Amino acid sequence: EGAARLDYRYWTVRRPLSPEVVWPEVGLGYGVNNRWYTELFMSYIGPNPAQAKPNTLNWQNDFLLTQGQYSWDVALHTNLVSDQAGQKANALEIGPVLQTDIGRVQINANLIFEQALGADTGRPPQLKFQWQAKYRWHTVFHWGLQGFGELGDWNRWSGANQQSHRWGPVVVGTLPWAAKQRLEYQAAYLGGSVYGSVGDMLSVRLQYVY
Template identity: 50%
Template structure:
């Protein structure tokens, strides 16, 4: 995905950006929603890098949800530039008949001036009492580079404090090539808060850790507004 040359040495190859939004298996036939996303990466002593995203999501049926997104990047709001156009799809394979729900995440990303990237992988979710647990493995292939197929993971635990309010932990990481993990891996984790606001859902997270072997704290906000 978007290049993060500021995270690597000048002589190092370009690196994909860290995956950040956790994918969950859901099925809402007829769903129409605006999906607003915002996240940052901040190195110690430096300004944060900003990634606002705007998308539309639609539930085609009870097993297939699709969405189109425009992703921007910049050091300030005044310097934002279009970074990529994304077509995201979630296909449900199970719907409550087993202890763990299973879906498939597929996303085609057109990076402006760089080429196309495909993300593909299983998404898992289970619930135990008031707890919701998620774990995803995502394979990423960039046709415009020689990095091969990269492997990323996502994880989450949320506890329902009361209706419309959940608190928990998220974790993300990039391991390098799926069959030869990198020495400069990324691992980040931190608290996450999810609020149900009528027709809208808001999730806020702050993660500490490393991005490709170097310190990089991250903040994200995602607002899904149904209409």
């Protein structure tokens, strides 16, 4: 509550016989209260960071609905996506975010429905999922597994050879910085498929909280 965040995210996807694609993202977030977090961030895309161009402007809002009353905490995630590259990629993402603890293991599971806005509004929402299980060894170092996937239309999934499924190891931690300031980091290397073809993904996230 009352804390601001400078947020930097970096994604890469590499497929066999294809050039690498990178997605740097830069944003500013704010904890409005203990149940509402909002962030505005710009997403870029290109063959490398120096040549990445603006792709989408995103307005993310997360609302915590339960907090300790049940075995799972539940939040509502929303993200309004505004196309910046002339690709008619405007969209709304919305879905539940779940979290529970089993001893020192924290488990997260998210279901995200993405509805195109504008010319493609007749297309059914696309269903994505995210999951993570991490062992909280120490504040500065948690380790575990993380995964992402895209299944196609929410009510009629794509064939297995057209879906995306990626998973792999992740490390997470928090480093004290100064009074009421800290640096949060996350890094993961995921292997699997990207819309049916083999692809590896590297993701890095750094957040300066002040």
